Amino acid sequence: MFARKGAGDHGILMGTSTQKDVSCDAVPQHVAVIMDGNGRWARRRILPRQVGHRAGIKPIRQIVEQCMCRGVKFLTLFAFSSENWQRPREEIRRLMVLFVEALNSEVEELYEKGVQLSFIGETGLLNPALQELMKAAEIRTHNNSRMNLAVAVAYGGRADLVNAAKKVARQVSEGTLDPEQIDETHYASALEMARLPDVDLLIRTGGEQRISNFLLWNLAYTELYFSDVLWPDFGVDEMKKALDFYVGRQRRFGRTGEQIEGARC
Ligand code: FPP
Numbered sequence: 001m002f003a004r005k006g007a008g009d010h011g012i013l014m015g016t017s018t019q020k021d022v023s024c025d026a027v028p029q030h031v032a033v034i035m036d037g038n039g040r041w042a043r044r045r046i047l048p049r050q051v052g053h054r055a056g057i058k059p060i061r062q063i064v065e066q067c068m069c070r071g072v073k074f075l076t077l078f079a080f081s082s083e084n085w086q087r088p089r090e091e092i093r094r095l096m097v098l099f100v101e102a103l104n105s106e107v108e109e110l111y112e113k114g115v116q117l118s119f120i121g122e123t124g125l126l127n128p129a130l131q132e133l134m135k136a137a138e139i140r141t142h143n144n145s146r147m148n149l150a151v152a153v154a155y156g157g158r159a160d161l162v163n164a165a166k167k168v169a170r171q172v173s174e175g176t177l178d179p180e181q182i183d184e185t186h187y188a189s190a191l192e193m194a195r196l197p198d199v200d201l202l203i204r205t206g207g208e209q210r211i212s213n214f215l216l217w218n219l220a221y222t223e224l225y226f227s228d229v230l231w232p233d234f235g236v237d238e239m240k241k242a243l244d245f246y247v248g249r250q251r252r253f254g255r256t257g258e259q260i261e262g263a264r265c
Pocket of ligand 1: 035036037038039040041053054056057060077078079080081084098099102103151206231
């Protein structure tokens with residue numbers, strides 16, 4: 001459905017203009033966000049952690065608005081990781097309640113704004129009522145095309161890679177795929193993000209500088225932006241800083257700076 005930049009996309013070598021897509025774009029096509037720092041935000045105010053998670057809803061609204069305004073086409077948010085199942089049961093329960101509330105209160109507005117909503121991760125592990133709401137939200141917004149908002153819930157990058165390997169292995173064992181046909185494009189089509197282009201910009205808030213098992217395959221050439229600001233305080237101005245950081249990056253994808261300069265738009 002969406003164009004993926006493949007290994008064979010050698011625009012610069014072939015004298016075409018496709019290189020423009022990888023070096024000169026001021027606006028990232030796909031932004032992913034690790035929304036970290038809700039717990040510390042609450043602790044600093046001597047409040048329970050769930051208050052921090054609840055305060056994390058407002059910046060989501062602001063970031064969605066800002067991305068739409070700047071022309072970002074894909075936004076992916078890391079809401080709950082495979083590893084987050086290890087958190088205290090009560091925190092998980094309250095987070096799930098928050099997801100249900102957020103879906104109930106936000107989906108209609110996202111629909112009105114032209115946002116297509118999708119979910120990635122092992123969503124089958126979630127409460128059935130939440131799964132139903134997710135499915136309904138996907139169906140409701142299916143025909144929207146202004147921006148795609150993907151929410152990663154119960155998502156783990158390694159599990160995603162393993163599940164994709166299983167899918168491809170099944171195709172081979174069923175005789176529908178010759179192992180020689182397996183290339184990066186085919187493998188990527190078995191991943192959770194198959195329908196989405198690679199991530200251009202990853203933002204992590206909360207001061208930590210790590211990937212935490214988020215989109216491992218899809219972050220191979222992503223520009224990384226780390227902010228010390230805790231997620232509940234990450235508003236429009238902070239998002240502008242992140243997008244401005246991206247503008248200043250030279251994306252080389254293995255090529256030299258001179259090659260990129262030569263092809264500059
Ligand atoms: C990480 O901060 C945050 C989470 C595990 C939950 C993220 C959830 C939200 C922002 C709100 C709801 C989201 C949606 C999509 C409806 P942390 O708890 O690890 O913070 P800490 O590092 O300060 O402890």
